Amino acid sequence: MNDQATASARLPLTKALNAGLRQAMLDDPKVLLMGEDIGPLGGVFRVTEGLHAEFGDKRVFDTPLAEAGIVGTAIGLALRGYRPVCEIQFDGFVFPAFNQITTQLARQRTRHEGGVTMPVVIRIPYGGHIGSIEHHQESPETYFAHTPGLRVVSPSNPHDAYWMLQEAIASDDPVIFLEPKSRYWPKGDVDFEAAGAPLHASRVVRTGTDVTVVGHGAMVSVLLQAAEIAAGEGISIEVVDLRSLSPIDYDPILRSLSKTGRLVVAQEASGFVSLGSEIAATVTERAFYSLEAPVLRVSGFDTPFPPAAVETHFLPSPDRVLEAVDRALEY
């Protein structure tokens, strides 16, 4: 049930997440929020703002500054029947918790032969475009998508952020919830009454006929800009918002490909052994005869995320996406 006073609102993604967390906490008293600076401060991005005041110290609490501790104690709380939502402050700070996420959280259910559920959500602000320092602009999704037992999702807009976060919290499986921080502030319409799509569905967000482009998180707005530019040049691009990175919902991608025959996958993460690689391989296996051109990837380079002064040269831009679109059309 929804507790919002109005049926819809125009909100930035941070406020949509805040509303989603609040709703999840109202719906289920077992939902807890834990992380660094998420209490009275409301998190460094203010996603949990006001929730400590509303729900109190027992349900919204600051943790010591130790990420393995956050996830490890969340596992214990989940074994006890709670549904912890952990905030990791920045993408590059999740790695101290990597052991707990990959060898423990992801495997508790398998190890217990189904005897336990692990309804833990790990929220991670991720991605570039914010001009910040090292470890604050990264896209670590591949590590988690590669790990059996985890689900990995990333909303691209405030409406999805509101709904997908509640669906992730309601899931009995652990979910890595990647928040595109460069999209934290632009406002978008949030419909509080209808989610529109399930958690693990990908979705066509712009229709087109010549080339299919696929991306997730902040990349979706880049792809939409590219499609708009291309339209002015007479090229019709269909844009698919991946939304779920594990599992991947291939049906909308394959349907689109049967129409366009051409696919470009874009991502901020380094391209080597990436989601883009995975999608290219799977699409080639499943739709070889639909393809008019090789599946092309547009990615961050296979380097550490560079100094912010040159990040625009590292991150896929609309122009770099269109360069790949042009190459796909050459076949």
Added chain:
Amino acid sequence: MAATQNDASVPTVQLLSPEGTLRSSAAADEFGPFLDRLGDDDYRRFYRDMAVVRRFDIEAANLQRQGQLALWVPSHGQEAAQVGSAHATRPQDHIFPSYREHVVGMIRGLDLVDVLRMLRGVTLGGWVPEEHGNFHLYTLVLASQTLHATGYAMGMQLDGTTATGNPDTDEAVIVYYGDGASSEGEANEALVYAASYQTPEVFFLQNNHWAISVPVTRQSRTPLYLRAAGFGITSTQIDGNDVLASYAVSAKSLDDARAGKGPAFIEALTYRVGAHTTADDPTKYRTDDELASWVARDPIVRFRRYLEGLGASQQFFDEVDAEAADFAADARRRILVSESPDTDVIFEHVYAEPHPRIEEQKAWLERYEASFEGGNA
């Protein structure tokens, strides 16, 4: 007194001398009264549990040598630390073991064949904790379980099922780890969280002096119990080969935890008489003299002397020996007929909710294996 400061002069708590006689000391005095909770039956049970698991341990190592287990993890020498602390728990408590606490599981109602199944490679877990005395699964990545235990104890606080003043229902957690694992970052994070939230929790560190081939001196230049004091956690070092010290100090620490007095830390000085696992060869890194000095402090021999002093009969010890032999033989018989799981186990419990990739791969494997006519499916 338990150490709450960095006081290197605090001696180890010992209630039973190596000769098997009760002794009093300044360090032990506050724990001695906890022995008043024990009767003759408890003493016999302590002895029996130690003797049975010692015999079981030998049997399991034999099974491994005979190719029936992938690996065995001996607990030989550490029986007193484990038996005493396990008997200090109450039914409502939760136990987070490392992977060598076989007798703790047995005392909590676990069928040790389930431990053998895990080490035979037919399961990754082996039991349902809530149906076996809240004895949680073994955790093989060292110290990872210390944080699970702390989080679980935080859950008890949120549930309001601890520190109510009712010792029959108030809950606590005890978590086991070792001197090697004490160096892991997560073990230290667990102490930070436990101190910060004042969890109802006892950290029971068995210092068996060896992390496979690396001596405890490589882990720490300070006695390990002194580390806990640095976290603001009440800490006690005990003679881990004294089952009565282990019982009494654990009983007090768990009582305090249940009563809302926060976490406690126990360092039990003991020795891994056997190998780290059956893949290890301790003769390559430690001396015969060192081993002999610890064998001379054998925890079962010590407690037997004590019981003999109390008048226990030869018949009692013979009965225990017979029971231990039966226990081991029964475990051997049952593990040898344990079934391999169906291949569905690969896929079945990875996710709680439907997952297309897993379902596709499961269906593919079924089709693939069915394609071999008269094959091994």
